[in-house]
Amino acid sequence: MSDPAVLEFIEQATDQGARPARDAFDFDMLVLGSGPAGQRAAIQAAKLGKRTAIVERRAVIGGVCINTGTIPSKTLREAVLYLSGYREKNIYGASYAVKSQISMSDLLFRADHVIRNEIDVTNHQLRRNGINVLAAKASFVGDHEVRLEFFDGSGVRDVTAQNIVIAVGREVVCDPSVPVDGQCIFTSDDVLHLKDLPRTIAVVGAGVIGLEYATMFAALGVRVTLIDKRDRLLPFVDHEIIDALVYHMRQNRVTMRLGEEVEEVARVDGDQRVRITLASGKRVNTEKALYCIGRQGATADLKLDAAGLTANHRGLLNVDENYRTEAPHIYAVGDVIGFPSLASTSMEQGRLAACDGGPQPRRALPLRHLHHSRDLCGRVQRRRPDARRRALRGGQGVLPRDRPWPDHRRFDGHAEADVPPRQPQAPGRGDPGGGRVGADPYRPGGARP
Numbered sequence: 001m002s003d004p005a006v007l008e009f010i011e012q013a014t015d016q017g018a019r020p021a022r023d024a025f026d027f028d029m030l031v032l033g034s035g036p037a038g039q040r041a042a043i044q045a046a047k048l049g050k051r052t053a054i055v056e057r058r059a060v061i062g063g064v065c066i067n068t069g070t071i072p073s074k075t076l077r078e079a080v081l082y083l084s085g086y087r088e089k090n091i092y093g094a095s096y097a098v099k100s101q102i103s104m105s106d107l108l109f110r111a112d113h114v115i116r117n118e119i120d121v122t123n124h125q126l127r128r129n130g131i132n133v134l135a136a137k138a139s140f141v142g143d144h145e146v147r148l149e150f151f152d153g154s155g156v157r158d159v160t161a162q163n164i165v166i167a168v169g170r171e172v173v174c175d176p177s178v179p180v181d182g183q184c185i186f187t188s189d190d191v192l193h194l195k196d197l198p199r200t201i202a203v204v205g206a207g208v209i210g211l212e213y214a215t216m217f218a219a220l221g222v223r224v225t226l227i228d229k230r231d232r233l234l235p236f237v238d239h240e241i242i243d244a245l246v247y248h249m250r251q252n253r254v255t256m257r258l259g260e261e262v263e264e265v266a267r268v269d270g271d272q273r274v275r276i277t278l279a280s281g282k283r284v285n286t287e288k289a290l291y292c293i294g295r296q297g298a299t300a301d302l303k304l305d306a307a308g309l310t311a312n313h314r315g316l317l318n319v320d321e322n323y324r325t326e327a328p329h330i331y332a333v334g335d336v337i338g339f340p341s342l343a344s345t346s347m348e349q350g351r352l353a354a355c356d357g358g359p360q361p362r363r364a365l366p367l368r369h370l371h372h373s374r375d376l377c378g379r380v381q382r383r384r385p386d387a388r389r390r391a392l393r394g395g396q397g398v399l400p401r402d403r404p405w406p407d408h409r410r411f412d413g414h415a416e417a418d419v420p421p422r423q424p425q426a427p428g429r430g431d432p433g434g435g436r437v438g439a440d441p442y443r444p445g446g447a448r449p
Ligand SMILES: Cc1cc2nc3c(=O)[nH]c(=O)nc-3n(C[C@H](O)[C@H](O)[C@H](O)COP(=O)(O)OP(=O)(O)OC[C@H]3O[C@@H](n4cnc5c(N)ncnc54)[C@H](O)[C@@H]3O)c2cc1C
Pocket: 032, 033, 034, 035, 036, 037, 038, 055, 056, 057, 058, 061, 062, 063, 064, 065, 066, 068, 069, 070, 071, 073, 074, 136, 137, 138, 139, 167, 168, 169, 170, 188, 209, 298, 301, 302, 333, 334, 335, 336, 341, 342, 343, 344, 345, 346, 368, 369, 370, 371
């Protein structure tokens, strides 16, 4: 992936003794990680005329968003809904399906196509903006210096940069006692590598990702057992929505084991099946288990101390309102700074960090999930929830960023966003609650764009 011309450029730059002031560093901006946060930071910096490079430790660019997370999960979901005929069953009957025997390769066919296309678009954008892409694992050597371990055999080189953006995202957390093999017991990163669809599956961890895959498998007719130590699903979502979600999941034959601690996850029957033992003494026997208990900042290999930085116990970095870390010339954006950990928010954080010290764009963060909550949550007649919950669920789309951000008031693993209370509005047609139809409490004048 690394362009030989770029490597040559680094070589020459490193060999030079005295350099003109602007060239005191190899790059004006070095971005670590090519997910949405890193891409947008790099493109914005390049547009501002900075000599920019982006470092990616995987063989392909795009981060979790394109390769294992947002885009693949949403594409799989669309494939599941289409092939299973899920949306049409009400009309044509429960036996209706576009394809009767849906296989993993049917689902992956669509995902592969979309992923390939997204990688291509991203590559083109980076190239068009003159950004150097370096295929290497990055770690700090000093506060302006980064070591690059190239995986194409080009060895190890140290590069310097005036500003550095850390956009390394988060990675799956695994309990070392759980024998994850990527097939029988797998994580959300392994879903695209599954060879076949099981008839039964246990999903350990009922967070957003666990629930998303649990509902997909259930829609395909797989018998799902959902296990979580909390006794309520997604505590930050309206109760009514969760009640409806639970109702629809039960209709799809999902068995809930909530308020249950997992004691042991083991492969049994010659590694062909999984046995999960719960602290209550119950046992769940399934063909496969999806283990998704959470994600932590991918900072373990960065050698942050060499740059004078520290991450918290979840590997996340603290930043100020301009995304500066403890070292003011080093920024951190995207999932590695925690809530809300969404693709579109990460992109905007990347742009804002690259603009720091220059003209500032409008300060608002998109807070919209890329999925349709209507489908995830079932067909729900929502009553008007309060503004805070609407914003957290992503219904409003934009969260004001003028106030201190991020506001890390943790709420069961999620931070509550600092959202202004909804202003009472004049009663209008079609809105018995008193607000105008389409009014947006987060915009001046309340108008939806
Ligand atoms: C299953 C799943 C579903 C999701 N669904 C949604 C959704 O519907 N909507 C939504 O908005 N968000 C969703 N997300 C979250 C979204 O994917 C993330 O918020 C987004 O990808 C974060 O972007 P990022 O740039 O911060 O990090 P990432 O996308 O994680 O990219 C970080 C990159 O940095 C690289 N890197 C790490 N360490 C190094 C190093 N030392 N050197 C070089 N490179 C390094 C990694 O290889 C990676 O490519 C989902 C996530 C998952 C896992």
